[in-house]
Amino acid sequence: MVPLSWYMVLGAVVFAIGVFGFLSRKNIIIVFMSIELMLNAVNINLISMSHYIQDLRGQILAFFVIAVAAAEAAIGLAIVIALFRNKATAHVDEVKEMQG
Amino acid sequence: MNFQLPDLAPMMPELVMTALALVVLLADLLIRKKEVIALISMAGVAFVALTLFYAPGGATFGTMYISDGYSTFFKVIFFINVILSVLISIKYIAVERVNYGEYYSLILFSTIGMMIMASAGDLIVLYLGLELMALSTYVLAGFIRHDIKSNEAALKYFLLGAFSSAFLLYGISLVYGLTGTTDIKAIASFISEKGLADNLSLLLSVAFLVVAFGFKIAAAPFHMWAPDVYEGAPTSITAFMSVGPKAAGFAVLGRVFMVAFASAKVDWAVILIPVAILTMAVGNIVALSQTNIKRMLAYSSIAHAGYALLGIITANNDGLASMMNYLMIYAFMNIGAFAVIIMLRSEGFKGDNISDYEGLAKTHPLAAMLMLIFMFSLTGIPPTAGFIGKLYIFMSAINAGYTWLVVIAVIFSAISAYFYLRIVMYMYMKEPKTDVSLTTSFSNGVALAVTTVAVLVIGVLPASLLELAKAAISGF
Amino acid sequence: MIQQAFFAYFAFVITILSLLIVTRKNPVHSVMWMLLLFFHIAGMYLFLNAEFMAAIQVIVYAGGILVLFLFAVLLVNIREELQIGKYIGAAPTSFTFAVGLFVVIVMSLRSFVAAPPGIYSIELIKQETHTKALGKLLYTEFLYPFEVASLILLVAIIGAIVLAKRRLKS
Numbered sequence: 001m002v003p004l005s006w007y008m009v010l011g012a013v014v015f016a017i018g019v020f021g022f023l024s025r026k027n028i029i030i031v032f033m034s035i036e037l038m039l040n041a042v043n044i045n046l047i048s049m050s051h052y053i054q055d056l057r058g059q060i061l062a063f064f065v066i067a068v069a070a071a072e073a074a075i076g077l078a079i080v081i082a083l084f085r086n087k088a089t090a091h092v093d094e095v096k097e098m099q100g
Numbered sequence: 101m102n103f104q105l106p107d108l109a110p111m112m113p114e115l116v117m118t119a120l121a122l123v124v125l126l127a128d129l130l131i132r133k134k135e136v137i138a139l140i141s142m143a144g145v146a147f148v149a150l151t152l153f154y155a156p157g158g159a160t161f162g163t164m165y166i167s168d169g170y171s172t173f174f175k176v177i178f179f180i181n182v183i184l185s186v187l188i189s190i191k192y193i194a195v196e197r198v199n200y201g202e203y204y205s206l207i208l209f210s211t212i213g214m215m216i217m218a219s220a221g222d223l224i225v226l227y228l229g230l231e232l233m234a235l236s237t238y239v240l241a242g243f244i245r246h247d248i249k250s251n252e253a254a255l256k257y258f259l260l261g262a263f264s265s266a267f268l269l270y271g272i273s274l275v276y277g278l279t280g281t282t283d284i285k286a287i288a289s290f291i292s293e294k295g296l297a298d299n300l301s302l303l304l305s306v307a308f309l310v311v312a313f314g315f316k317i318a319a320a321p322f323h324m325w326a327p328d329v330y331e332g333a334p335t336s337i338t339a340f341m342s343v344g345p346k347a348a349g350f351a352v353l354g355r356v357f358m359v360a361f362a363s364a365k366v367d368w369a370v371i372l373i374p375v376a377i378l379t380m381a382v383g384n385i386v387a388l389s390q391t392n393i394k395r396m397l398a399y400s401s402i403a404h405a406g407y408a409l410l411g412i413i414t415a416n417n418d419g420l421a422s423m424m425n426y427l428m429i430y431a432f433m434n435i436g437a438f439a440v441i442i443m444l445r446s447e448g449f450k451g452d453n454i455s456d457y458e459g460l461a462k463t464h465p466l467a468a469m470l471m472l473i474f475m476f477s478l479t480g481i482p483p484t485a486g487f488i489g490k491l492y493i494f495m496s497a498i499n500a501g502y503t504w505l506v507v508i509a510v511i512f513s514a515i516s517a518y519f520y521l522r523i524v525m526y527m528y529m530k531e532p533k534t535d536v537s538l539t540t541s542f543s544n545g546v547a548l549a550v551t552t553v554a555v556l557v558i559g560v561l562p563a564s565l566l567e568l569a570k571a572a573i574s575g576f
Numbered sequence: 577m578i579q580q581a582f583f584a585y586f587a588f589v590i591t592i593l594s595l596l597i598v599t600r601k602n603p604v605h606s607v608m609w610m611l612l613l614f615f616h617i618a619g620m621y622l623f624l625n626a627e628f629m630a631a632i633q634v635i636v637y638a639g640g641i642l643v644l645f646l647f648a649v650l651l652v653n654i655r656e657e658l659q660i661g662k663y664i665g666a667a668p669t670s671f672t673f674a675v676g677l678f679v680v681i682v683m684s685l686r687s688f689v690a691a692p693p694g695i696y697s698i699e700l701i702k703q704e705t706h707t708k709a710l711g712k713l714l715y716t717e718f719l720y721p722f723e724v725a726s727l728i729l730l731v732a733i734i735g736a737i738v739l740a741k742r743r744l745k746s
Contacts, residue, residue, distance in 0.1 A: 280691025
């Protein structure tokens with residue numbers, strides 16, 4: 001039997017990689033994919049916990065996370081397209097109309 | 101297996117509000133004059149506010165939905181916020197050439213999300229309410245599709261919002277693994293039963309929740325999105341989201357920390373105190389150098405989150421009541437200030453630079469006087485409501501033994517006088533440079549009248565509102 | 577033993593694929609690696625007796641979300657993309673932060689104690705089938721969040737149309 005902590009370390013690895021991608025990449029779409037990585041890390045956590053503590057609540061939450069991720073992807077890419085109409089760039093560091 | 105539908109009576113406000121949002125969405129197909137849709141939404145929200153007082157209290161769907169005084173008080177703030185925001189939007193979105201009916205239904209959907217958050221008794225419901233609120237607000241922030249600033253605001257708000265909700269989920273997953281439940285009350289009893297209060301993983305999950313809620317209330321160091329988003333978003337939406345999502349963030353912050361992590365109290369106070377100090381410092385100091393008024397009010401809104409956090413840190417009913425009182429007052433004075441700002445926007449003139457206010461008292465004395473009242477209130481000068489709000493927050497913090505924290509808050513509050521009164525100085529002491537013409541409308545006038553009266557009346561007769569907040573919290 | 581071996585395989589591949597996603601220069605490659613990643617995560621869910629979750633992982637993530645990503649990638653000028661650097665200036669700080677975060681999480685996980693087991697034992701789920709057990713819960717105990725999720729999807733539809741439709745009537 002694989003201990004629960006292994007899964008949680010795997011979740012932490014994927015989460016940290018997602019955080020790194022989010023904070024370091026230029027391309028908006030890859031930044032966005034990094035967020036999906038983080039959400040998947042959470043789902044790994046939730047589903048493995050749910051299995052080990054024999055309770056389905058975690059999987060229910062993971063189910064909702066996937067549903068919301070789909071909604072988020074739709075909105076996020078619509079925002080990227082709206083931005084693209086006005087300025088043909090997909091790089092976070094070029095989106096700086098406002099500086100304070 | 102038999103399934104019985106739970107008692108729907110306590111959640112009547114949410115149900116009616118959802119029906120209203122759907123009706124508004126459909127009405128957009130049939131009605132050409134968008135002002136009518138705005139009217140339908142405002143009348144509908146007023147009706148929902150009525151159902152709020154007739155719906156029985158109590159929990160339903162297990163304890164996933166809780167209707168108590170605490171949630172009712174916050175819902176009143178959300179209703180005030182949505183009605184005032186719609187009032188100031190009607191003319192403005194026509195000026196910005198985005199007069200679409202979806203605007204109003206998205207505002208209503210966002211408010212439903214806030215209501216769900218305020219009533220959430222379960223972390224799953226809390227998460228979904230938060231996403232409903234946030235997704236609608238992302239779209240609203242980018243509503244002026246032909247304006248690149250608005251696109252940029254939506255993009256930044258979206259990316260950082262999604263990032264913070266990933267942190268929220270990671271925190272929830274840790275809590276779930278530790279306690280085996282997501283029910284807020286059950287978490288509390290499990291933690292105190294098993295003596296998990298000083299568990300490191302629990303502390304980490306608390307820290308992650310602070311990060312996530314800190315993003316929503318724009319507390320430093322999670323505030324980076326606020327200035328850009330506030331500046332780029334449509335002004336009416338800036339007003340809407342500087343009050344609504346912030347109040348909703350405080351509502352869940354209060355409930356999760358005071359109930360679920362009640363026994364781990366010392367731990368989260370240790371995390372929140374530096375956050376509050378940093379928030380007040382960043383908000384007040386960076387605001388000094390701003391030249392754009394929306395941006396300045398963004399930093400001001402960060403600073404106000406810092407003051408309101410003091411109410412949570414005191415961690416007693418008194419502190420929470422003064423925090424709720426403060427947020428209600430903040431709703432009036434902040435939307436009032438935005439109602440003045442929105443008047444300066446006219447066809448072909450942005451009007452969001454602080455220098456545009458030079459000499460306003462000479463050309464438009466009434467607008468300048470109203471702005472003066474709101475600036476005084478935001479600074480916290482008597483006899484305005486802002487003074488009362490700050491006074492109660494500071495008093496409850498002193499009573500809880502945080503005198504040194506209050507001293508810091510008062511110092512920052514004094515610094516804030518500089519940038520608020522600078523606007524007043526510009527309006528009254530300088531000569532008009534540019535020819536500013538105001539875009540006035542009946543609805544905006546109503547919003548201004550309501551907010552001005554509220555700011556002055558609460559400032560003179562503060563007791564009843566605070567009593568209301570105290571009564572609301574008593575059954576917490 | 578066989579379980580450990582499978583876990584080791586999945587964990588290794590998932591880590592490598594995640595790293596590939598955030599380090600590839602060409603966003604199309606990233607999307608493709610992500611497709612592979614989602615299949616591996618779904619495979620791991622099967623090992624955790626969560627076959628319904630594995631199915632929707634493939635259907636929603638790989639079938640829905642990734643297609644949206646591919647559409648968005650079409651907007652990017654790949655040739656120009658390959659010319660310029662892929663990281664922003666603060667990348668070393670981000671790397672330090674991510675590593676620090678990982679260390680903090682792992683350190684605090686050492687004090688992690690799993691909650692006592694609940695009623696959904698492996699036998700019970702086997703007997704009732706996973707999809708049925710989950711579905712029953714979803715439509716009874718979790719009906720309220722389920723309805724809220726439907727509102728979220730509605731807002732996503734409205735929002736995407738409002739933002740991305742070429743012409744709106746006013």
